[in-house]
Amino acid sequence: MSLVSLTGVSVAHGDHQALENVDLAISPGEIVTIVGPNGSGKTTLLRCIIGALRPNKGRVERARGVRIGYVPQGLSIDPTLPLSVKRFLSLPRRRRDADVSAALEQAGVAGLEDRQMSALSGGQFQRALLARALLEKPELLILDEPTTGLDQPGSADLYGQIEQVRRDTGAAILMVSHELHVVMSASDRVVCLNGHVCCHGTPEIVASAPEYRALFGTGTRGALALYRHEHDHSHSHDHEHDHGHDHGHDHHKDHQKDRGTHTHA
Numbered sequence: 001m002s003l004v005s006l007t008g009v010s011v012a013h014g015d016h017q018a019l020e021n022v023d024l025a026i027s028p029g030e031i032v033t034i035v036g037p038n039g040s041g042k043t044t045l046l047r048c049i050i051g052a053l054r055p056n057k058g059r060v061e062r063a064r065g066v067r068i069g070y071v072p073q074g075l076s077i078d079p080t081l082p083l084s085v086k087r088f089l090s091l092p093r094r095r096r097d098a099d100v101s102a103a104l105e106q107a108g109v110a111g112l113e114d115r116q117m118s119a120l121s122g123g124q125f126q127r128a129l130l131a132r133a134l135l136e137k138p139e140l141l142i143l144d145e146p147t148t149g150l151d152q153p154g155s156a157d158l159y160g161q162i163e164q165v166r167r168d169t170g171a172a173i174l175m176v177s178h179e180l181h182v183v184m185s186a187s188d189r190v191v192c193l194n195g196h197v198c199c200h201g202t203p204e205i206v207a208s209a210p211e212y213r214a215l216f217g218t219g220t221r222g223a224l225a226l227y228r229h230e231h232d233h234s235h236s237h238d239h240e241h242d243h244g245h246d247h248g249h250d251h252h253k254d255h256q257k258d259r260g261t262h263t264h265a
């Protein structure tokens with residue numbers, strides 16, 4: 001029995017088709033990672049799963065009463081706003097002090113209750129977000145690029161913490177990540193998204209799939225290629241992308257151009 005399942009889900013933002021005919025099911029206790037270039041619909045997919053966004057085609061089904069914890073991408077808090085960690089975890093619902101402390105401990109930041117959110121390091125901040133999601137006692141924990149802003153050791157630590165949460169609670173984990181080289185090995189399944197599901201399967205299967213390699217290249221350079229990815233290729237052949245990354249360019253326009261050149265898995 002799946003915790004959530006998506007069947008033929010399509011989402012349009014205005015006249016932009018962000019997701020097209022996506023099928024995905026998450027089983028209890030598994031770690032599933034979604035990879036895909038910027039603008040490939042990863043956040044849109046997660047928002048459909050939590051019910052914040054309604055698909056215009058297809059079905060999203062959740063197991064009855066399933067508890068979902070969500071760590072959004074790039075949440076920022078006004079640094080001038082006085083807000084303790086304890087208060088933050090009690091928003092929007094009042095939580096018992098003991099529950100707050102237990103969640104912080106589970107997220108690897110025990111004892112930070114009275115610190116100001118604005119005074120936390122990047123890694124502590126992301127763990128505070130994780131703790132807030134854990135207060136739901138989730139059967140499914142959804143994390144949207146949880147390591148944003150962390151350096152490599154910080155990212156590795158946080159992924160370790162997330163695996164620990166799965167071991168402790170048995171929660172399924174669905175996350176979006178750009179750090180393929182780190183998350184691939186920790187994932188039971190990887191879904192490569194580019195508006196549609198390009199390929200999916202075990203990390204080994206996805207890493208060797210031509211659709212994945214066309215997007216991300218191969219080996220460690222493949223992981224690096226993700227950061228450098230430019231969408232000026234056709235997906236008809238397998239080659240490495242080692243161009244410099246132009247932060248200024250219009251990814252979304254290029255994505256439009258890219259779409260439809262993939263084969264469906």
Ligand SMILES: Nc1ncnc2c1ncn2[C@@H]1O[C@H](COP(=O)(O)OP(=O)(O)OP(=O)(O)O)[C@@H](O)[C@H]1O
Nearest residue numbers: 013014018036037038039040041042043044045252
């Ligand atoms: N509310 C919205 N209104 C209009 N377009 C949107 C909206 N939300 C997302 N989009 C567009 O839909 C596409 C998919 O966006 P989404 O945020 O899901 O991608 P993503 O894979 O999470 O990207 P990133 O890796 O950059 O976070 C993008 O082209 C984006 O501009």
